[in-house]
Amino acid sequence: MVCRGISLETGKAIEVWIEKNRIREVREIEPSKDLPYLSPGFFDIQINGHRGIDYSGEDLTPEKVLEVCRSVARTGTTRHLATIITRPKDRILANLRAIAEARKRYPFVRASILGVHLEGPFISEEDGPRGAHNRQFVRDPDIAEFEEWREASGETLRIVTLAPERKGAIPFIQHIRQKGVVAAIGHTGASAEAIQEAIGAGASLSTHLGNGSHAQIPRLRNYIWEQLAADELYASFICDGFHLPPSVMKVFSRAKGIQRIILISDVAFLAGLKPGFHKWGHLDVELHPDGRITQVGTPFFAGAGHLLDRGIAQFVKHSGCSLSDAVKTCTLNPARLIGVPEDSFRLAPGAPAHLVLFHHREGDDTLRILKVVAEGEEFDGTEKP
Numbered sequence: 001m002v003c004r005g006i007s008l009e010t011g012k013a014i015e016v017w018i019e020k021n022r023i024r025e026v027r028e029i030e031p032s033k034d035l036p037y038l039s040p041g042f043f044d045i046q047i048n049g050h051r052g053i054d055y056s057g058e059d060l061t062p063e064k065v066l067e068v069c070r071s072v073a074r075t076g077t078t079r080h081l082a083t084i085i086t087r088p089k090d091r092i093l094a095n096l097r098a099i100a101e102a103r104k105r106y107p108f109v110r111a112s113i114l115g116v117h118l119e120g121p122f123i124s125e126e127d128g129p130r131g132a133h134n135r136q137f138v139r140d141p142d143i144a145e146f147e148e149w150r151e152a153s154g155e156t157l158r159i160v161t162l163a164p165e166r167k168g169a170i171p172f173i174q175h176i177r178q179k180g181v182v183a184a185i186g187h188t189g190a191s192a193e194a195i196q197e198a199i200g201a202g203a204s205l206s207t208h209l210g211n212g213s214h215a216q217i218p219r220l221r222n223y224i225w226e227q228l229a230a231d232e233l234y235a236s237f238i239c240d241g242f243h244l245p246p247s248v249m250k251v252f253s254r255a256k257g258i259q260r261i262i263l264i265s266d267v268a269f270l271a272g273l274k275p276g277f278h279k280w281g282h283l284d285v286e287l288h289p290d291g292r293i294t295q296v297g298t299p300f301f302a303g304a305g306h307l308l309d310r311g312i313a314q315f316v317k318h319s320g321c322s323l324s325d326a327v328k329t330c331t332l333n334p335a336r337l338i339g340v341p342e343d344s345f346r347l348a349p350g351a352p353a354h355l356v357l358f359h360h361r362e363g364d365d366t367l368r369i370l371k372v373v374a375e376g377e378e379f380d381g382t383e384k385p
Contacts, residue, residue: 041078
């Protein structure tokens with residue numbers, strides 16, 4: 001298989017030769033005006049499900065995990081962290097086992113899911129910071145429960161998002177860092193002091209900064225500014241054109257710097273379904289025609305309805321950064337965060353065959369995906385499932 005396009009890394013026209021599931025060779029070629037952009041496949045550290053399949057749902061099976069991987073790959077996201085949110089203990093363990101079994105059973109899943117992100121249940125109980133999570137299952141950090149998660153996941157747990165103000169959070173952060181798991185601050189109403197204490201204990205990520213927060217906060221001393229200013233923290237952003245206003249996205253990106261930004265989708269299992277009213281756990285939610293997902297009768301979000309093909313274009317449109325830098329925020333940056341070799345997210349001989357070919361013009365709201373290669377398998381990005 002041969003893929004031809006403009007390398008985002010070098011700006012040069014190249015052709016990438018693929019053999020089985022690896023890049024065999026990369027050659028420079030003569031440029032032509034109709035060549036698409038060519039980049040490594042995108043890596044999303046927060047995917048909750050897709051097209052009706054929920055990683056936190058009560059009926060998750062290895063077969064359904066494979067469906068999610070193939071579905072999101074069509075839009076360019078060839079690798080991701082399967083994300084489980086606040087749920088009862090037994091549900092979390094069962095779904096971790098289902099994902100682990102899928103990775104064992106299917107090589108495509110093993111190549112696609114680089115681990116698991118537990119977003120909760122050790123988060124704030126307060127309205128606002130709790131977001132769409134079910135208060136009934138929110139609880140204090142528990143190291144013994146974390147160890148059960150690790151075992152059930154086949155030791156593929158990569159990130160735990162928690163609120164540092166909860167009882168036992170600081171020793172919990174210290175423990176999971178010793179085990180090689182990223183401690184992320186999110187769904188929190190913490191004081192500046194608690195944020196700094198969490199950073200000192202080893203927290204290294206802010207989960208969807210700016211979202212999962214109170215509707216009103218003190219204008220100067222608050223948990224958003226405290227995290228935004230912390231160079232020790234990467235920050236993930238949902239840049240779908242809805243979750244963060246354009247002016248906020250511009251300020252956040254300038255303050256954090258490209259090297260510490262990670263674009264995520266936070267895509268919910270409703271994404272890709274027909275607009276309308278749905279049940280999501282304890283919530284009644286509405287999937288709008290434009291892709292927004294809100295709690296019925298409120299302006300409050302319940303996850304996201306778009307993947308990174310939109311997120312990248314929106315970030316370029318509103319942050320002022322280059323397309324090349326935008327792609328780094330969902331390839332090299334998340335790889336660096338969780339300790340995956342960066343070479344596996346470059347177009348170079350020996351790297352895994354995960355590529356995206358797409359068109360993009362200034363001002364576009366979304367990338368126009370033409371073709372995706374995931375684990376050496378080709379997907380037509382122009383086909384709608």
